[in-house]
Each structure stands twice: as structure tokens, then as C-alpha cells.
Amino acid sequence: MSGEQEKINSKKIVEQVIQNVMTQNDDEASMTLEEMEKQQKEADAVLGASDADNCSYSKGYVARQALYSCLTCTIDGEMAGICLACSLTCHKDCEMVELYTKRNFRCDCGNSKMKRGCDLEKNKEPINSNNTYNHNYKGLYCTCDRPYPDPDCPPELEDDEMIQCIICEDWYHGTCLKIEKSMLEKEDNGELICIECISKHEHLQYYNTLNPETETVSEKCLRPKTKIDVGNCGMFVKESFRVDLCSCDLCKSVLNEDSLLFLIAQGDSMEEYEDIGQEKIEAENSQTDNQINSLLNNLDSRGQQEIAYGIHSLKSAISSMLGAVEDGGEVTADHVAIFKRKLEADIEERKKRRRLDA
Numbered sequence: 001m002s003g004e005q006e007k008i009n010s011k012k013i014v015e016q017v018i019q020n021v022m023t024q025n026d027d028e029a030s031m032t033l034e035e036m037e038k039q040q041k042e043a044d045a046v047l048g049a050s051d052a053d054n055c056s057y058s059k060g061y062v063a064r065q066a067l068y069s070c071l072t073c074t075i076d077g078e079m080a081g082i083c084l085a086c087s088l089t090c091h092k093d094c095e096m097v098e099l100y101t102k103r104n105f106r107c108d109c110g111n112s113k114m115k116r117g118c119d120l121e122k123n124k125e126p127i128n129s130n131n132t133y134n135h136n137y138k139g140l141y142c143t144c145d146r147p148y149p150d151p152d153c154p155p156e157l158e159d160d161e162m163i164q165c166i167i168c169e170d171w172y173h174g175t176c177l178k179i180e181k182s183m184l185e186k187e188d189n190g191e192l193i194c195i196e197c198i199s200k201h202e203h204l205q206y207y208n209t210l211n212p213e214t215e216t217v218s219e220k221c222l223r224p225k226t227k228i229d230v231g232n233c234g235m236f237v238k239e240s241f242r243v244d245l246c247s248c249d250l251c252k253s254v255l256n257e258d259s260l261l262f263l264i265a266q267g268d269s270m271e272e273y274e275d276i277g278q279e280k281i282e283a284e285n286s287q288t289d290n291q292i293n294s295l296l297n298n299l300d301s302r303g304q305q306e307i308a309y310g311i312h313s314l315k316s317a318i319s320s321m322l323g324a325v326e327d328g329g330e331v332t333a334d335h336v337a338i339f340k341r342k343l344e345a346d347i348e349e350r351k352k353r354r355r356l357d358a
């Protein structure tokens with residue numbers, strides 16, 4: 001084998017396969033490779049832009065971060081939110097509610113709302129007066145005030161996916177929003193504004209995706225001229241809503257009065273937050289690749305060969321296994337068995353060759 005290094009850019013797949021090999025047992029439902037990749041991507045996107053090691057408290061009210069609520073440590077009757085790092089250290093054995101992400105929030109871990117202190121950041125004010133809370137912090141969602149997952153879900157809500165309102169950030173059942181099924185099932189239905197937020201912020205009604213108005217108020221004000229009556233139900237706005245939203249002086253002052261300026265601030269949308277997360281993970285991955293490659297550079301040629309051979313074995317065992325998996329098929333215990341056999345055979349072969357070398 002030449003001393004040339006193998007560039008490792010399939011790190012994620014390797015990690016997933018190893019994870020799958022470690023946890024695979026016969027009764028466990030197996031996952032398709034696509035599902036594995038999708039899950040990893042979603043987790044990276046939500047968590048990637050948040051710090052897993054340092055409490056976010058010192059950053060103040062963070063525009064957007066992954067948040068949790070601890071049902072074990074929060075004082076009865078209080079609501080509190082905890083950053084990613086605190087959820088992993090201070091509350092690792094607690095009963096937690098995953099809040100996905102929330103905007104403009106400062107970590108409450110260890111303050112006057114909690115039964116215990118924070119291990120990561122001792123110096124905290126007793127209260128974060130700018131934080132806002134809703135029933136999500138108690139693990140409840142929607143106008144129906146139900147938990148998710150919902151063990152006693154009523155049959156009419158069983159097929160409902162939950163959708164997040166971009167204004168109040170609560171999650172809603174389509175049924176409870178009284179939005180038509182055909183609208184809910186549309187792939188590109190855009191972003192949701194819930195019933196309560198629509199009635200509070202009349203200005204947003206102009207931007208309903210169902211509004212056929214093409215004329216704007218004037219050349220300066222780009223708000224649609226007329227709106228349609230949505231009645232007492234939720235509505236969708238286009239994916240490009242934040243860009244489309246007119247920010248002329250008059251519209252801006254309306255948004256300001258309604259405390260909605262965050263809609264035209266940069267970095268508020270989930271999409272932007274997720275992009276930052278992805279970029280961070282990609283940067284970390286390429287850093288790992290560089291570290292591995294520089295490690296290889298510093299080894300003597302024998303060491304280089306050993307590692308390169310190990311990577312080669314792992315890769316070829318994975319490709320044998322993937323070869324046996326049909327496109328979009330499932331990785332089953334049988335496939336994992338093929339992977340293990342191939343890896344064992346390679347290691348055996350390597351040992352034999354080493355004995356011959358000696």
C-alpha cells in the first residue's frame with residue numbers, strides 16, 4: 001500500500017453504522033439509511049448552533065437557542081427554561097421537556113424558579129425579567145392544552161402533525177386551528193400564524209398566502225393593498241414572508257407597536273438558525289478530518305499504513321454491507337452480520353500477513 005492517506009469524508013455515515021452495530025438487536029425495529037441520515041441532520045440543525053459545554057447565561061437573551069424545561073427541578077407553579085449545556089450537565093438525570101428552540105431567552109437554570117443551583121454558572125440574577133413563558137414549559141401545547149407525545153390522544157387529533165406558530169412559538173394541531181386538510185397537506189404551505197396571534201396582530205392578515213391581492217399600498221409601501229377575512233382560524237404566510245414583509249416607516253411603526261420587529265431582524269427564522277447549525281457541524285467535521293490527516297502525517301510509515309489499512313477495512317466492510325442493502329432498503333441484523341464478518345475477515349487476513357512479514 002502506498003503511504004497516501006485516505007481522506008475521510010464519510011465520517012457521519014461511519015458513526016451511524018457503528019452506532020447501529022452497537023445497538024442492533026433482533027427485536028429492535030431497524031431504520032433505513034435515509035432515516036438515519038435525516039435524523040442526524042435534524043438533530044445537527046437544532047443543536048448545532050447551541051453550545052453543549054457552556055451555559056448560555058453570560059450571552060444574555062439569546063436570539064435563538066435550543067431550550068429545555070425541567071419538570072423535576074422547577075418549583076411547583078413556576079415555569080423555567082434551561083439551555084442545552086445545563087440540560088446535559090445540571091439536569092442530566094431529570095424529567096425534561098424538549099422545547100425545540102425559542103427566541104430571546106436567557107437560561108433560568110439555578111435561579112429563583114428552580115429547586116437547585118446551576119453547576120456551570122453560579123453568578124445569576126434570581127429572575128430573568130425579559131423571558132416570556134407559555135404552557136409549553138409545562139409540557140403542554142396548542143389551544144387544546146394537551147401534552148406531546150399524547151398518551152390519551154382523542155381520535156380526532158391522532159393523525160394531526162403539530163405545527164409551530166412563528167409568532168408565539170407554541171405548537172398546534174391542524175384540527176384545533178380549523179385549517180382545511182387540503183391546505184395542511186400541501187408541501188409548500190409556508191409558515192403558520194395561529195388564531196390568537198392573527199387576532200392580536202391584524203397587520204399580518206394582509207400576508208395570508210390565500211390573499212389574491214397583487215396591488216401594493218403604494219410604490220413606497222409594499223404591503224398588499226387589501227386583505228381577506230380569515231375568520232376564526234389559523235393561516236399560513238409564504239416561506240419568504242420575512243422578506244416580503246414591508247418595512248417602510250409606517251409598517252415598521254405598526255410592527256414596533258405590536259412588538260413584532262423580530263420578524264424583520266436577521267437571524268430570527270428557524271431556517272437561518274438551522275443553517276448556522278449545519279455550517280457549524282460541517283466546519284467541525286472538516287476540522288476532524290484535518291486532525292486525522294495531520295495525525296497520519298506525524299506517524300511513521302508503518303503507523304500510517306496500519307491506520308490507513310484500518311480505515312480501508314472499515315470502509316470496505318461498510319460498502320459490502322451497503323451493497324447488500326437495496327436502495328432505500330432497511331439495514332437489518334443480517335446486513336450488520338455481513339459487516340461484522342467482513343471486518344473480522346479483514347482483521348484476520350491482516351494478522352496473517354503480519355505473521356508472514358515477521
Ligand SMILES: [Zn+2]
Pocket residue numbers: 054055056057082083084085086107108109
Ligand atoms: Zn444554562
Ligand SMILES: [Zn+2]
Pocket residue numbers: 070071072073074090091094095
Ligand atoms: Zn432538573
Ligand SMILES: [Zn+2]
Pocket residue numbers: 055085086090109110117118119120121
Ligand atoms: Zn445549569
Ligand SMILES: [Zn+2]
Pocket residue numbers: 141142143144145146172173176
Ligand atoms: Zn390541539
Ligand SMILES: [Zn+2]
Pocket residue numbers: 165166167168169170193194195196197198
Ligand atoms: Zn401564535
Ligand SMILES: [Zn+2]
Pocket residue numbers: 220221222223246247248249250251252
Ligand atoms: Zn409598508
